[in-house]
Amino acid sequence: DTAVSQTPKYLVTQMGNDKSIKCEQNLGHDTMYWYKQDSKKFLKIMFSYNNKELIINETVPNRFSPKSPDKAHLNLHINSLELGDSAVYFCASSPYPRGQSHEQYFGPGTRLTVT
Amino acid sequence: GESVGLHLPTLSVQEGDNSIINCAYSNSASDYFIWYKQESGKGPQFIIDIRSNMDKRQGQRVTVLLNKTVKHLSLQIAATQPGDSAVYFCAENFPSGSARQLTFGSGTQLTVLP
Numbered sequence: 001d002t003a004v005s006q007t008p009k010y011l012v013t014q015m016g017n018d019k020s021i022k023c024e025q026n027l028g029h030d031t032m033y034w035y036k037q038d039s040k041k042f043l044k045i046m047f048s049y050n051n052k053e054l055i056i057n058e059t060v061p062n063r064f065s066p067k068s069p070d071k072a073h074l075n076l077h078i079n080s081l082e083l084g085d086s087a088v089y090f091c092a093s094s095p096y097p098r099g100q101s102h103e104q105y106f107g108p109g110t111r112l113t114v115t
Numbered sequence: 116g117e118s119v120g121l122h123l124p125t126l127s128v129q130e131g132d133n134s135i136i137n138c139a140y141s142n143s144a145s146d147y148f149i150w151y152k153q154e155s156g157k158g159p160q161f162i163i164d165i166r167s168n169m170d171k172r173q174g175q176r177v178t179v180l181l182n183k184t185v186k187h188l189s190l191q192i193a194a195t196q197p198g199d200s201a202v203y204f205c206a207e208n209f210p211s212g213s214a215r216q217l218t219f220g221s222g223t224q225l226t227v228l229p
Contacts, residue, residue: 004158041202041222042219042222043222048214056211
């Protein structure tokens with residue numbers, strides 16, 4: 001069974017379009033995250049939600065809007081896509097604040113290409 | 116073979132040799148550290164973690180060393196195998212308001228030569 005899943009795996013779209021990436025975790029975790037990985041493999045946190053509430057919001061353009069319909073899902077909507085948005089986006093989840101581990105479990109990633 | 120993380124982002128080792136991947140972290144408030152392995156086309160996978168009240172932790176073929184004085188972490192992989200080829204990230208975890216935040220290092224590409 002897939003623990004953290006993302007759809008789609010690949011997304012190719014034109015500048016100016018609006019797109020969404022979906023994430024689901026079946027681990028019963030309370031906290032979910034979105035990360036962006038650039039072409040140099042640098043991973044940077046974008047957002048974190050705990051039990052549907054936004055708790056971390058890094059300096060990210062407001063064209064990016066996360067939405068958590070329930071604690072098992074965290075979707076990422078991007079408006080007016082730009083060339084610089086091309087990257088791999090990873091969803092992750094963590095049992096925090098419950099349990100002793102702060103480990104985060106990552107999904108397989110969504111490769112977004114903006115042309 | 117040994118890397119210095121940010122200065123040598125690639126490390127090549129012969130199969131069967133030991134590998135050492137180094138990482139410097141920056142936040143004095145970090146109290147939990149994780150090493151992740153990322154294979155091509157996949158998400159980061161947990162390898163081993165260590166809390167700040169420890170200076171060494173061993174897993175299966177892997178050992179993490181923590182030196183809080185100089186804010187340095189290392190990952191040692193014994194008897195490196197072809198399946199170990201991947202990008203390795205260290206990550207520091209620290210409290211951030213009501214949450215905990217994970218900040219990743221820049222990664223080191225490990226290539227295992229036959």
